[in-house]
Every structure is written in C-alpha cells, then in structure tokens.
Amino acid sequence: MSGPSLDDFVEMPDEVDDETAEQLADQASETQDMTGEVCPYPQVEAKKSIQSLDSGELLVQETDHVPSTENVPRAVGDDADARVWRSGGGLYRIFLRKR
C-alpha cells in the first residue's frame, strides 16, 4: 500500500526516544508481552495490572498491534499516565505509570 496505513490513523500518546525507553524499561514493576495479541486482551490485562500496582509504579506492555498504543492508554484512563516508544520495526512499548 503506497498511501497512509493504519499507523497513521492511530492517536498515539506522547512518544519517548530510545534512551528514555531503556531507562523506563529498567524501572518497570511489571512487563507484559502482548505481541501477537489483539483487542480486547491487551486492554484487559493492562487494566488488571494497573489495579494491582501502587501509585508511581510502572507497567510496560510490549505490543506489535499499533491500535493498542491508543486503546490501552484509553482503557486505563485516569489511573495511569501513558507514553509510547516505537522501535521502527513494528514493535511498541507502552509505558503506564500509575497515578
């Protein structure tokens, strides 16, 4: 496809650079590998995990499903602040810091 792809129609939260992503990954209280999974499982797992974390703790979700970068932060809503790192190779990390 030569024109815009699905990636262009996803409203991603703030993106972080490679260095920041590595630093954040080191701070993770929990990491979820959601590669290969699509809606609604990433949202469900993120909501469950955020509920179990303490304020300030960080959940990292790894995904290859670009819609999740919008849907997962929306699913946790005001319970967490979201940022996203994109590898450039179709992989993403969603960082969710519990408020």
Added chain:
Amino acid sequence: MSGVDERTPEEVRARLAADAEIDLVDIRDREDFEDAPIDGAENVPVDELEAVVEEREWADEVIVSCYIGETSVQAARLIDHYADDAEVASMTGGYEAWDDA
C-alpha cells in the same frame, strides 16, 4: 484527528433488516469471528485490512465492528480515507454490545 461516526448495534440491525446496501466489516481475528459470527458481516481481520483497503470497492455505507468497539474506530478512520464517497462508521461497543443488544 477527527473521530468517526458511530452506530449502535440496534441501528446496524435496523439497517441490515432494511436490506440496506452496506458493507458490515468485522475486523476481529478469524478465530474469534468464526466462534461468534455476526450475520451479514464480512470478516476482514484488522491485520489484513491494510492490504485490501486501497484497492477495494466500498459500498456507500460502511460499518466497522471489532470486539469492543475501539480498534474499529481506527479501522474506520483508515477506510474513510480511502473510501472517498462512503459514509463510514464504527459500531459502538463492537461484538460484545451486539451480543447483548
């Protein structure tokens, strides 16, 4: 980025019952769709949508459904870009709402 129109499952059912010329596109995985299909829907998994969206001829009215009505919004935005003359909407609540309605 602007949002897309939404249709409730009741509205979609009414359009189907009226034999409206619509493309009802269910973007869930094949397995999920086969386990719990929506009558009248065509299954185009979201991961396969990009490959067909540009070349495909769309009806004047396109309604996109997924599992809970979130990814379908993004897919509808994509279809809306390519289907210039079509009225494109997402089904609110996806299959879960359809099944409950």
